[in-house]
Amino acid sequence: MNYWLMKSEPDVFGIDDLAAMPRKTDHWDGVRNYQARNMMRDEMKKGDQVFFYHSNCKEPGIVGIAEVVKEGYPDHTAWDPKSKYYDPKSDPENPRWYMVNIKFVRKFDRTVSLQEMKQEKALEGMKLLQRGNRLSVMPVEKKHWQHILKMEKR
């Protein structure tokens, strides 16, 4: 099993929105970055665990856990001219963009903030903390995953 982190803006779609969905599940549409696309299409597997990260907000950080329940499949919003994610260059015969479905697992007791994570020696080298990182989907190492779970309980 692998571990991941996915970013979302709470004003647009936060962890509470995921928890409020039917079956607490939603498709992760709108990713228009090739690196993130490749991970969703090729690497994320059913049962993989996902940190849900709130970005672009007052207190950026990890707020809970979700789980991959459906592996990569074409992101149909790319073919919908009315969607804000419409990409005329994505051909249904040869889809350019992919998404996965994730299901709410649990919300953290508290937010493990970005600021806090930056100060942790044990999290050195974590992708999220690297300068200028803008990926909205990224892998998390098991040791980092476990350390963050400990931080939550402090």
Add this chain to the structure above:
DNA sequence: GCCAACGTTGGC
């Protein structure tokens, strides 16, 4: 709201 960092686009 600012701005640094990064990805993409397109002219050459």
Add this chain to the structure above:
DNA sequence: GCCAACGTTGGC
């Protein structure tokens, strides 16, 4: 294939 211009992300 280079690289300047532009758009977006996201912390602050």
